[in-house]
Amino acid sequence: MATFFGEVLSVYSRAVEEDEDDDMTNENEEDAQIRREIEEKRSVDVHWLSQTDGSVPCSDLIIAVGPNATGFVSAHVLRSGGWTAVAWVSLWNERSPGSGRADTAPGPGEPSCILYQQKHSPSVLLCQCSCYVAEDQQFQWTEKVLGCVQTRDLTVTVLSDCSVAEYKTSDYLSESSVPFLRSLRTSAHTGPVASPALEQPNISTGLAAAVLSHCQVQRIAAVLYQCYSDVLQPDSLSMQTYRAAVSAVLKLDPTPSADVLQKITRGSELQSNLYT
Amino acid sequence: MFIASGDVAPSFKGFTLIMPAVSVGNVGQLAVDLLISTLNMARVGHFHTDCLIPMAGNNPYATPAEEAAQLCTSAEVYSHRASKLAVLQIRTPIIQTKVRSFRKLMVSWIKSSGFLRSVLLSSSQAYHRDDQQLHGTPLRHLLTPSLQKEEAQRVEELGWREMERISAFPGISDSEQRLYIPGGGVTKALYTDCCTEDISMAVVLIFCSEGDNIPDAFALVNHLNDWLHLLEKPTQGSVQWRVPPSWRLLFGSGIPPLLF
Numbered sequence: 001m002a003t004f005f006g007e008v009l010s011v012y013s014r015a016v017e018e019d020e021d022d023d024m025t026n027e028n029e030e031d032a033q034i035r036r037e038i039e040e041k042r043s044v045d046v047h048w049l050s051q052t053d054g055s056v057p058c059s060d061l062i063i064a065v066g067p068n069a070t071g072f073v074s075a076h077v078l079r080s081g082g083w084t085a086v087a088w089v090s091l092w093n094e095r096s097p098g099s100g101r102a103d104t105a106p107g108p109g110e111p112s113c114i115l116y117q118q119k120h121s122p123s124v125l126l127c128q129c130s131c132y133v134a135e136d137q138q139f140q141w142t143e144k145v146l147g148c149v150q151t152r153d154l155t156v157t158v159l160s161d162c163s164v165a166e167y168k169t170s171d172y173l174s175e176s177s178v179p180f181l182r183s184l185r186t187s188a189h190t191g192p193v194a195s196p197a198l199e200q201p202n203i204s205t206g207l208a209a210a211v212l213s214h215c216q217v218q219r220i221a222a223v224l225y226q227c228y229s230d231v232l233q234p235d236s237l238s239m240q241t242y243r244a245a246v247s248a249v250l251k252l253d254p255t256p257s258a259d260v261l262q263k264i265t266r267g268s269e270l271q272s273n274l275y276t
Numbered sequence: 277m278f279i280a281s282g283d284v285a286p287s288f289k290g291f292t293l294i295m296p297a298v299s300v301g302n303v304g305q306l307a308v309d310l311l312i313s314t315l316n317m318a319r320v321g322h323f324h325t326d327c328l329i330p331m332a333g334n335n336p337y338a339t340p341a342e343e344a345a346q347l348c349t350s351a352e353v354y355s356h357r358a359s360k361l362a363v364l365q366i367r368t369p370i371i372q373t374k375v376r377s378f379r380k381l382m383v384s385w386i387k388s389s390g391f392l393r394s395v396l397l398s399s400s401q402a403y404h405r406d407d408q409q410l411h412g413t414p415l416r417h418l419l420t421p422s423l424q425k426e427e428a429q430r431v432e433e434l435g436w437r438e439m440e441r442i443s444a445f446p447g448i449s450d451s452e453q454r455l456y457i458p459g460g461g462v463t464k465a466l467y468t469d470c471c472t473e474d475i476s477m478a479v480v481l482i483f484c485s486e487g488d489n490i491p492d493a494f495a496l497v498n499h500l501n502d503w504l505h506l507l508e509k510p511t512q513g514s515v516q517w518r519v520p521p522s523w524r525l526l527f528g529s530g531i532p533p534l535l536f
Contacts (some may be wrong), residue, residue, distance in 0.1 A: 035373075135329050135330075135371060136371045136373060136374070138329075138330050139325075139326035140326065167529070168525040168528065169525070169529050169530060170524070170525060170529070170530045171530055172529070172530050172531065172532045172533055173529070184332055184333070184334065184347060185347065186347050187281075187347060197334060197344065197345045198333065198334055199334070199344075200334055200335070200336055200338075200344065200521055200522045200524070201333075201336070201521075201522040201523070201524060201526075202333065203331055203332065203333035204331070204332045204333065205329070205330065206330070208332070209330040209331050209332040209349075209350075210330035212332040212347065212349075213322075213324065213330050213332055213349040213350065214324075216322065216332075216347050216349055217279045217322050217324045217349070224332070
């Protein structure tokens with residue numbers, strides 16, 4: 001129904017069962033065809049830049065999701081040198097329409113999901129995921145990405161971030177305590193952890209949770225470091241929190257690349273002209 | 277797909293399965309939380325599927341002093357061997373496009389596990405109650421034909437009310453009567469599937485509205501206990517259910533002390 005002003009209102013009727021919108025019992029061949037095509041379009045695929053046979057040997061896999069985590073990887077890890085891009089993940093959804101191209105690798109600066117390999121110890125893989133992975137794709141993403149690495153003696157480290165507004169605690173958080181890191185780990189992970197455990201009733205969702213769930217049921221050692229930040233945009237202080245966690249796996253340069261850091265943190269500033 | 281957390285897959289032969297429907301106010305899920313927490317049930321496996329939105333957290337039932345660092349996922353199975361009880365807890369919504377495959381998965385798991393009977397805890401929008409439903413208790417039940425044979429008598433003794441069928445076109449006298457569970461998520465579809473697949477299943481539901489649904493969860497779980505006697509009811513008062521620590525801070529974090 002459209003009103004005088006032209007906006008469309010959803011009309012509510014008691015006679016219609018609002019809950020059963022996708023009752024697909026009387027679906028015809030054409031509907032099924034359309035559904036299959038949509039499903040195909042939303043499929044997640046890993047593309048290797050060089051020929052690989054079977055699963056890649058891997059001792060450590062680091063997965064970074066979220067603006068701070070991917071920013072940390074760009075400024076602190078990839079800059080320490082010695083990383084080559086080995087694969088990329090193609091996926092399509094409404095929020096990342098550009099990452100769906102299966103034939104061309106994403107260019108620099110584009111939202112993407114790229115796997116890197118360390119040159120001097122090739123068993124260390126790093127996955128930087130800066131594109132949005134939709135809820136229905138997260139399971140598939142995890143199966144595909146973890147499906148192409150050897151899972152024996154593998155340790156997965158997931159870096160993720162979250163707003164401190166979502167952190168629940170009975171004590172009031174003072175400003176000086178933010179940003180901070182919390183961890184979650186699978187039963188198979190027995191090694192040391194660089195931060196306190198995530199307290200109930202806090203939870204982790206999204207891609208990080210999908211990876212952790214997969215590792216839990218497949219009995220892969222995995223640990224998630226979730227950074228709670230009070231800044232909307234990526235910032236250097238929040239990125240700094242991952243250092244302790246990642247330096248257990250990798251050797252990091254003592255200082256991050258200033259150029260890259262500036263690029264990441266400046267990106268959002270320029271859009272606002274409210275207080276110029 | 278069910279994945280056992282131990283090396284040996286547990287047997288559920290002759291067990292009663294209790295599971296929630298993700299429905300209005302999450303009442304079924306809260307009630308299941310109360311069961312797991314009070315009976316101190318052990319986790320026996322995960323339900324790993326692409327039909328649910330992923331989630332991870334630490335053990336929601338551990339008191340702060342205990343070892344809380346046990347990873348929990350979006351759907352897990354708990355068991356209580358002594359009372360032959362298995363409980364499936366679902367912690368996240370079902371992905372819209374995968375509702376049908378989720379139902380298929382549930383039906384095939386229930387069939388292959390050899391459960392004696394299953395109970396689906398659910399809820400329905402209170403504002404959709406029609407004139408005949410408005411009278412009396414907000415609790416309703418539904419039994420599949422195969423469970424009807426065994427339990428119909430017992431349920432009648434308890435004075436339980438069956439979920440009313442509603443005419444498709446109100447006001448027209450001989451219009452078709454049909455089952456109507458708004459806000460019940462998969463409840464109706466799963467119940468219909470279980471009827472056609474000849475599975476012994478009961479739906480126990482409560483009419484409620486979105487808000488603080490903890491009282492609804494207590495009402496639902498007490499109602500269920502009247503039937504299944506999971507916990508002995510004291511002669512005076514009601515069963516003391518143990519609220520899991522993860523229910524804390526349901527309405528947000530602590531208040532900044534500088535306010536006062």
